[in-house]
Amino acid sequence: MLKHTAADAGLDQRSRDLRRTMVRILAAARRGHFASALSVVEILRVLYDDVLRYNAKDPEWTGRDRCILSKGHGCLALYVMLADKGFFPKAELWQFCRPESILGGHPEVKVPGVEASTGSLGHGLAIGIGMALAARIQRSDYRVFTIIGDGESNEGSIWEGAMCAAKHELSNLTVVVDYNKQQSYGPTSAVLNLEPLAAKWQSFGFAVAESDGHDVAALRRTFSHTPIVRGRPSCIICHTVKGRGIPLVESDPSWHHKSRVTDEEIHSLQEAVGSE
C-alpha cells in the first residue's frame, strides 16, 4: 500500500494548511474522529473552493447549493473549511467540543453553513432527496451534494434513498462517497463488503464517476461534470485514504476516534504537518 506524507507531491500547500489547522484543533480539544476527517479534506476543499454556490455572510441564502456531510463524524474537516470561508470566526475552532462551543463532535445546524445535523449514519441522503425535490417543486436551481461514508453505506436507508433518488431522476442531487475502505472495526471488505460499489450505484439508477479523492485536479474535473447524465442522480465515488496526510494516523486504525489524545501524540502530529 502506498504511504503518503503531508509533504508528498499529492498534497499541496493548501491541503497541508488545512491539516495543520485540524491538528491545532486536536491539540486544543484532545479528541475527535480525526482519521475519518482527514480522508474527506480534499473532497470538501474542492466543493467549497470550486464547486458550491454559497454566501458565507448569508448562510441561509435560498439560492445556495446544499452540501450535507452525512458522515457527520468527519466534521473536523468541515469546520475547518467553513471557518476558512468565513462562515464563523476561526477562533471558534479552538473551542471544539467545549461546553460553550457551537462546534460539537458531530455537526449541527446551529453552526453557520451546516445544512443538517448529522452523526447518526444513513440520514443525509434522504434529507438531501427532500431538498432536491423541494428545488424541483419550487423551481429553484440549487444543487444538493450529500457526502456519505463507506461504513455509513452499511445502512439500509442509504439504499432506500438510492432507489428513491433514481426514481425521481434527481439530476440536481450528487452523492459523494468518501471511500477510504476502513470503518471503525477494520476494513470495509471484512466488516460488510460494499463491492462492487460502483456497479451497485449504477444498478440503482445513478450515473457514476470515480476519482482519486485526494487529487484536487481530478476532483475538480469530476465535479465540473455533474450531473454526469441529465435525468439521473450522480454518484461520485472518491477513493480516499483514512488518515491521509499523516502517516501515524494512516497506519493506526485506533485514530478512527480518539477521546484522549496524548501530549506525545500531539507532538507527533505537529511534526507530521509541520506545526510549530
Next chain:
Amino acid sequence: MRQTCLDMVYELAKGDERIVFIGSDLGPGVLQNFKEEMPDRFFMEGICEANIVGMAAGLAMEGMIPYVNTIATFLSRRCYDQIAVDLCLHNVNVRLIGNGGGLVYAPLGPTHEAIEDIAILRALPNMTIVVPADAAEMRRFMPLTVGHEGPVYIRVAKGHDPIVTSDNLPFEIGRAVPIRNGADALLVTTGITLKIAQDAAEDLAREGIDCGILHVPTVKPLDCRAVLQHAAAVPVVVTVEEHSVTGGLGSAVAEVIAESGFDPGKQFKRIGIPDMFPDAYGTQADLLARFAITAEATCRWIRELRTVALPV
C-alpha cells in the same frame, strides 16, 4: 376519521402550495384527486419509512409542509431514529399520520398494533402528539396543523367511529377539553376512549355516581393545568386509553399529578393495554374487551376505587 384526515390534507393542499403528501405503499387510489390535481406534490414512495421520513425532513427544511401517511407501527417504531434526528432535533414542520393507532389492526397481529407509539414519541423533544376522538374532531384539528411549528404525530383510529365530540368545542392544540363535570370521579381520555368514558359516565350516573370527563386530544404537550384543575376536585382519577399503560396518557397524567402534591387519600388508576403484546386476534372491540378497556370495566374500577378513596 382516516378518510376525513386524508380528505383534509387534500383540501388544505389545494389552498397552500407548501403542502405535500407522502405515502409509503398505501391502498390503490388513495388521494387520487390529490395525485391528479397536484401531481408534483404527491409522493408514493414505497415501503421505506426511514427514507420517507428523512425526505420529508429535507422538504420541510426548504419550507414545504409534508404530511406523511402509513400504518402507525411503521411510522413510529420502524423509523424512530429518523423521527428523533431528522424531525424532532431539527424541529421541522412534518406531520405524521399514523393509521390504526392502538388495536385497530387486531386481526393482523402485534406487528401492526401500535400499542406504544404515544409512549415512544412522547419521549422526543419538540414532538406534538394529537389523538382525535372522532372524524368531527379531526376536521376541526387538521387546519391547525398547517401553521403549527414543529413535528406533529396524528394518531388515526379505525374509521366510522361514532361521532362523540361537538363542533361547539373549538380545537386548540395543547388544550384539554372538559366534556362533563362530576364531583365523584374524573375520567381522562384520548382518542376513541372518550366514547368509552361517556358510556361509563352515563352508566354511573344512573347509580348516582357523578363522573366528570376530561378529554385530552393533545397528549403532548399535555394540558397540565387542566389535568390538575380537574383532578383536584375529585377523589378518584382514572385514565382510559387504547395504548400500553407504560408511557402513554396514563403515565403522562400520573407524572403531572405525582409531582403536584396529589392528595394521598385519592385513588388513581390507568386503564389501558397491560405491558404485553396483544396475544389474540379478532376485532378491535374484541381486544379492547380482552384488555378490559371498556365502559363496564371502567365502571367497575370507579366503583371499587370510590370505596377506598378518602373524601376530597
